Each structure stands twice: as C-alpha cells, then as structure tokens.
Amino acid sequence: MAATTTVNKVQEVREVTRLERIGAHSHVRGLGLNDDLEPRQVSQGMVGQAPARRAAGVILEMIKEGKIAGRGVLIAGQPGTGKTAIAMGMSQAMSRDAPFQAMAGSEIFSLEMSKTEALTQAFRKSIGVRIKEETEMIEGEVVEVSVERPATGTGAKIGKLTLKTTDMETIFDLGQKMIEQITKEKIQAGDIITIDKATGKISKLGRSFTRARDYDATDAQTRFVQCPEGELQKRKEVVHTVTLHEIDVINSRTQGFLALFSGDTGEIKSEVREQINSKVSEWREEGKAEIIPGVLFIDEVHMLDIECFSFLNRLLESDMAPVVVMATNRGITKIRGTNYSSPHGIPIDLLDRLLIIATKPYSEKETKQILQIRCEEEDVEMEEQALAVLTRIGMETSLRYAIQLITAASLVCRKRKGVEVSVEDIKKVYSLFIDESRSTTFLHEYQEEFMFSELAAAGDATSMET
C-alpha cells in the first residue's frame, strides 16, 4: 500500500511540472473590447488595431444575434499585422456552444477528397445543431472506491466502485480510463456522482448530506446534496450541440458487413446531406432542435483557386451557411487557376459579398507592448533596455522575427545563468540568427557560390515567374 501511494505522488509531481507548449497566438483571450464595443488599448492579449478589432466586435455581436449568417468577412493586411490574432480573438469571444472551425486555404488540396467536398465539410463543421437526446446516466452516492495494482506489479490496475441510492446498491468494475478519471476528480466515499454511460464521463454533484459531519472544516465550495432515490440507472434528456458534419458522418456509415469494405474518409453523398437538411429543418419547426450558425475561418484565402471561389459563392447563398471569415496578406495579385489579377487574389463577385476589415502595421509603442505580452506568456524576464532593443529590431525587421528572438535570447540568458534577458543576450541571438532582409542581402552578395546559381542566371525570366 505504501508503495502505491509513493508511485501516485511521483505521478502527481510530474503532472505539475509538465511543460506547457505555447502557440503563436496562445496569449489571445478575446477581442479586448468593453461592453460598448470600444476597443481597450491593451486587453485580453490584444494590442492596437483598434478599428479592426472594433469592426470584428460589431460582426461578433451580429453573429450572437443570429443576424449575419451566410455572409462573409475578409480581414486584409500586411504580414504580421494580427489578422490571425483577430480571428482567434473572435473565436475566444464567441459562446462556447457555437462552433468555430479554422482552416488554411491550402488545406483543401488533398488527393483523397475533392476540393468542393472539403469546402462543404468545412462549412458543415461550422454549423451547430442543439438537440435533446436521451442518454443513460448512473447517479448515486459513492459507498466505496478501491483501486489495486495486480500482485505481479505490472499490468492494468483493477478498480471497484460501489454506488448506492436510498433503495439499492450496485458494484461496478472499473476500466483503465475510469480509474484515471476517478483519481483525477478525487472521487471518494460520500460523494454524489453521475456517470454518462455512453461516454463514461464522471461529474461530481456534491457530497451527501449524511456525510456533512465527516470533517470539522469543509471547503466553502462544497455542496451538500440529497442521496438519489430509486434505481441507479436513469434515462435523462441531455441537451448537447453537434455539428451538421457529425450528423452527416453518423448517417453515411455503411450499414452491416459492407462497412468493412468502405473506408470512412470518403465523400458524403449529396442525398444524405439533403435528407439531413430536411430532417433538421423539420426538427427546428417542431421545436426539437435549434440551429447555431458558427464561424468558419479560412486563413491564407488567396491559396484557394477559381473553382473554390465560385463554389464559395454558391455555398454562401444556401440557407444554412455559417459566417465565413477569411484572411489574406496579398495585394492585387493573380487569382489562382486563372491569368486574371484581382484585389487580394479574390474574384470581384465574391469580394462584393464580403465586409472587409483592414489591419495596419503596428506602431513602435504597440510593438513594444506585444513583445511584453509575449515575454509574459513565455515566462521570460527581460531588462527594460533589452526590450527597447528588441522593439527596435521588431520595427526594422518584422514582429515575428522579434518574437522568435525572445525564446532564443532567454535560452542564451539561462545558459550564462542569468535571470533577466540583457542587451548582450539579444545582440548574441541577433548575430546568430539572421532575419529575412539580412538573409536576402547575404544571398545577393554570395549568389554565385550557391548551387545552381549559374542555371538561374542562364535561365530565362519565364521560369522564374512560376
């Protein structure tokens, strides 16, 4: 027994010190607007870009009211001006039920699926249906939990859980996942819990009234609940949100033994989709279901080709379309798949349907604030002077390069056993890693010494263009 407790302790410690990975936009927690949709200068990880954020906030408000379904928004701006950050902010600020589906424009070019199918699936993944479903729940008071390791020391743990209501008692055998959940949720005798039979999710409702005197002091948040009556297993109606795509997949699975021969990834027949559309609108009329249009975010939208754009035109017109938010960093350029040029590489007819939000390059002050936020996010302490130098670098090269230097500089700092990143550390990484413009000048100087340089020099201009 003592051995098992020490093992448990070691695991716990490991969990606490687990390194968290940090994404490029993990500091964004919302759009940073106040109740009147006025942007605050620095809030929820967002800095500057006030007009763009305000515009995004207005659109978000329209989404919440369900007014804007089936329309598009384009966020356009130079590289590194926070287009993706705004989209992430929108997703964070949306209600938890509304689906937010993010994809990159190049994602749809897959060999396994046609472009239109991929687009349709993305559209349907961003429309939620809130519906009531009956599930079997187990609800009772924990009488006893016991988790034992097998005598051999290796192999799966064995768990037993005894639950009771006022009228009956049942013993359950626990599987591996359930044991993990029970240890994580710290379930103990006297707790009242519910278990969703289909998913196996445990939730704690509180402690039993009969156990109210077990401890002299209890947490202020401890709730005392009456022990349930009757049978342990109950049928309950649970409201949950699924996306249209999930319903498609459920209904398109080949039945019976034929399922063995057909892969799961294939395309979904349009008849199935039509059937589901009519079923869903039937549910909606009967009041059984509610449709929650979500947001589909397509990053790098200029990577889509002309076929996709015309298909998007059609999709946006359907009565169950989500809000489509696109982002691009291109100016007037060729539409992919044609020889025509168009603003943002998007055909005029589609652009006409979009609301366009522009992002502007950051000012020096804003750059500094963003770098500061990133330092906090990555747990890096930096001297005031070093931050000024880094801001300078960020203004002259790019914000992304400056952000990358934060981590590198903090590593250099740790190597010399420093606590705060100093100007020296920044200088060192600046010399170690060159930025894009320095790399270009370097290439211009030493072009001849690289491989295939004479070929490129000899080759004509047309090959360069492709």
Add this chain to the structure above:
Amino acid sequence: MSKQQSKWVEMLKAARKTALVQDGKRKIHFTLADGTELCEEYDVKTNDLLVRKWRRKSTLGASKPWEVEIGEPDVTAHMAALTLGSQHLMESNTNPICVRLDTRRAFQWRIRNLPYPLKTYEITVDSDEKNIVVRTTNKKYFKKINIPDMERRELKLDSEDMNIAHANNTLIIQYQKPKCILDDQVLLLAEFKKLKTGKDGDMECNQS
C-alpha cells in the same frame, strides 16, 4: 375482437419480415417503418417466445446496440470486457441480474444473484399501475419492471395476477397474461407460420 386488431399485431404484420429456422428455433427479423429492427425467436415445437430484442435508432440516426426485452442478454461483450479489461465501467457480475423469460400463460422474470430470503422482498404494483416495483427491506436491490406488452395494449396492472417464489439465489416473479394478449399470440403465430422460411446450413446446389 378479430376485426379490431391491436396496434401491435398490425405493426408486426406491416413490417418487413425475414424468417429462418435454425437449431429448432424459428427466428424472425422485422424491420419497422421507422427503421427500428426487431428480432424474435420461437421454439418450433412448443411455440414459446424465447427471445425478443430491439435495435433502435438514436435521435441523430446512429444505430444503438441491441436491447434485449425477453431472453438471456448477450454476454459476449461483457465477458470479453471482463477478461480483457475494459476502458469504461461495467456492472460487476456479482450484482443481481434481471432476465425476462416468458412462459405461454405468464410473463416471468428471474432475478439472479439475490441471496436474501423471501421475506426480504416487497413486490408491489406501482401507484400508476404501469410498473411492478421490487424492493428489498435491506436496501440492496430496487427495480421497476415495466411490461412493454401491457403498455402497448394500454392495460393496467393488477397485483392479484402476480405471484413470487425464491430458490437457488433466484427470485422469480410471474404475472398472468391477460386474455387479449393470449389472443394476439395465437394470431401472430398463425401469421408467422405462413412466412416463407429459409433453411440454415448447406444450401442445396443443384447442378443444371
């Protein structure tokens, strides 16, 4: 009586049926209008109903696992999970199990793994007269048993028709089938006997 058939008989008559005789059992598979599947097995000699199980669709259209109404539940999945170790939780096999095994004249339930003496049990008909309620004075077991057959006919339960027995760790509850249900049985049986049944086993394969 025969003119005005019950909804249940009408529903089964209208369903798409496939029948098969195998191991001395007549197995019939029904597909109902809403996509629900129903499986029944009758003893060929005694014409007793041995198994009735349902497969219903969930709201979203996924098919759920088979639900056994009459007969021994399929324990292969349960046993596999017990021996191989499962991810989820399941009822331990020391718990009481309630199985419905009908006779021709009565509905019958056998609740196994109940070691307590007969006087422990309080078996009553629920106040809304739809369920039989099994209670134990030691608060170890509780179950509401509903009889789908009676519900389909919209009949109320009467505690007069019920009797219980206890032996070999098993509690046996019987409820006398009312006349109209017995009539339905005869009617359906005649219908099923008319069905074309496929033969199991090696198919005759006539050359030319």
